[in-house]
Amino acid sequence: QVQLLEYGGGLVQAGGSLRLSCAASGRTANIYTMGWFRQAPGKEREFVAAVSRSGGSTDYADSVKGRFTISRHNAKNTVYLQMNSLKPEDTAVYYCAASNSILRVRVTSGYHYWGQGTQVTVSS
Numbered sequence: 001q002v003q004l005l006e007y008g009g010g011l012v013q014a015g016g017s018l019r020l021s022c023a024a025s026g027r028t029a030n031i032y033t034m035g036w037f038r039q040a041p042g043k044e045r046e047f048v049a050a051v052s053r054s055g056g057s058t059d060y061a062d063s064v065k066g067r068f069t070i071s072r073h074n075a076k077n078t079v080y081l082q083m084n085s086l087k088p089e090d091t092a093v094y095y096c097a098a099s100n101s102i103l104r105v106r107v108t109s110g111y112h113y114w115g116q117g118t119q120v121t122v123s124s
Contacts, residue, residue: 002026002113006096009118012086016122020081022096022115033099034072034079035111038092038120045095049081050105059105064090086122093117 008020024031035050049070050059058070069082079096097111104110 002028002031002098004096004098004113004115006094006115006118009094009120011121011123014086014088014122014124016086017082017084018086018120020083020094020096020118020120022079022081024077024079024098024113028077030100031098031113032102033105033110035097035099035105036070036079036081037095037097037108038090039095039117040092043092045108047106047108048094051079052102061106083120086120088122088124091120091122093119 003025004022006020006022012018032053033050036048037045038048039045047061048064049068051070051072055072067085072079095117096115098113099111
């Protein structure tokens with residue numbers, strides 16, 4: 001089993017920045033892809049970003065491309081999401097996810113483990 005713990009959420013004004021962190025523990029050797037998803041009230045959980053095991057390959061949703069950066073520090077079993085130029089529409093609960101696969105990184109069903117989520121609120 002793998003446990004994921006997110007932290008770093010909070011309240012920020014539009015145009016500001018936040019960095020989310022997600023620490024993995026347990027059977028981390030089985031983790032390949034790590035990703036971030038978000039879910040706003042009344043909406044489905046949506047893909048934000050993903051990073052490969054080596055960190056050399058990344059993928060982003062169009063809505064965050066150019067503003068968010070995902071990175072990974074394998075020695076610390078941690079994945080980060082640097083969020084810049086935040087907009088009110090970025091307000092959501094952000095979830096960290098981990099997968100034993102390199103496939104289907106943009107869908108929730110492609111991930112095996114999930115964190116509890118951290119709230120990000122962007123005020124206008």
